[in-house]
Amino acid sequence: MPALEVEVDRLVAGYGPTVILEDVSFRVAAGERLAILGRNGMGKTTLLASLMGLTRQRSGRIRVGQDAMESLPTSRRALGGLGYVPQGRDVFRSLTVEENLLVGLKGRERGAVEEAYALFPRLRERRRNLGHQLSGGEQQMLATARAILGRPGVLLLDEPLEGLAPIVCEELMTAFGALAARGDMTILLVEQRVESALAFADTILVLERGRLAWHGRAAAFEPSLVERYVGVGSLH
Numbered sequence: 001m002p003a004l005e006v007e008v009d010r011l012v013a014g015y016g017p018t019v020i021l022e023d024v025s026f027r028v029a030a031g032e033r034l035a036i037l038g039r040n041g042m043g044k045t046t047l048l049a050s051l052m053g054l055t056r057q058r059s060g061r062i063r064v065g066q067d068a069m070e071s072l073p074t075s076r077r078a079l080g081g082l083g084y085v086p087q088g089r090d091v092f093r094s095l096t097v098e099e100n101l102l103v104g105l106k107g108r109e110r111g112a113v114e115e116a117y118a119l120f121p122r123l124r125e126r127r128r129n130l131g132h133q134l135s136g137g138e139q140q141m142l143a144t145a146r147a148i149l150g151r152p153g154v155l156l157l158d159e160p161l162e163g164l165a166p167i168v169c170e171e172l173m174t175a176f177g178a179l180a181a182r183g184d185m186t187i188l189l190v191e192q193r194v195e196s197a198l199a200f201a202d203t204i205l206v207l208e209r210g211r212l213a214w215h216g217r218a219a220a221f222e223p224s225l226v227e228r229y230v231g232v233g234s235l236h
């Protein structure tokens with residue numbers, strides 16, 4: 001699948017009776033790298049979950065490529081090109097690395113797992129290990145690799161660096177950069193590590209209390225904006 005454009009128009013969504021996202025609108029071009037920033041609890045995870053159909057949507061539209069997604073169930077959104085790596089690295093703990101990857105193939109031939117090993121050579125070394133035997137960084141690699149084997153046109157990454165050592169973060173960001181450089185995926189990255197997010201992204205979107213507070217080129221996201229929207233000291 002080629003990289004797909006994403007358009008969100010006046011999205012209102014939340015959980016049960018609670019509205020979290022209010023009137024959020026933005027567009028991400030096909031192949032663009034967007035980082036979604038904001039302090040804790042501002043709605044970043046809720047936004048990615050809403051794109052996947054995992055929240056209660058009240059109103060608004062979500063278009064991915066040519067397809068209107070807002071009334072489709074999660075499984076259809078995945079088939080329509082959305083790949084999701086949720087916060088907390090959802091790997092199958094009692095399956096091996098290779099078995100986890102096979103689950104991600106969605107009907108592609110078995111040899112396609114080589115794509116995952118090319119991107120994350122560490123996973124090849126660990127192919128016979130069980131999910132629960134992996135480090136946090138390796139679990140993140142596995143969760144990401146499993147998602148990309150389904151060849152999504154849009155990849156949603158929710159705080160992939162959370163809790164990882166700096167050297168592992170660097171390794172992951174390098175792999176995400178290589179993925180983006182292939183040009184066959186639009187990437188939406190939620191990340192608290194602002195420096196990594198800014199180095200990766202073409203554009204930045206900031207959420208504040210469920211509303212879009214800033215959206216523009218990463219190069220224009222000055223330190224004063226980082227302080228204002230993400231917190232003093234986030235760049236260190």
Ligand SMILES: Nc1ncnc2c1ncn2[C@@H]1O[C@H](COP(=O)(O)OP(=O)(O)OP(=O)(O)O)[C@@H](O)[C@H]1O
Nearest residue numbers: 015018020038039040041042043044045046047192
């Ligand atoms: N399942 C849920 N049911 C009810 N409220 C929820 C649920 N998940 C999150 N919330 C609330 O929605 C708001 C936004 O949370 P969300 O996780 O989207 O923020 P976030 O910006 O991703 O923050 P973080 O960086 O802490 O993950 C918070 O007030 C949170 O308490």
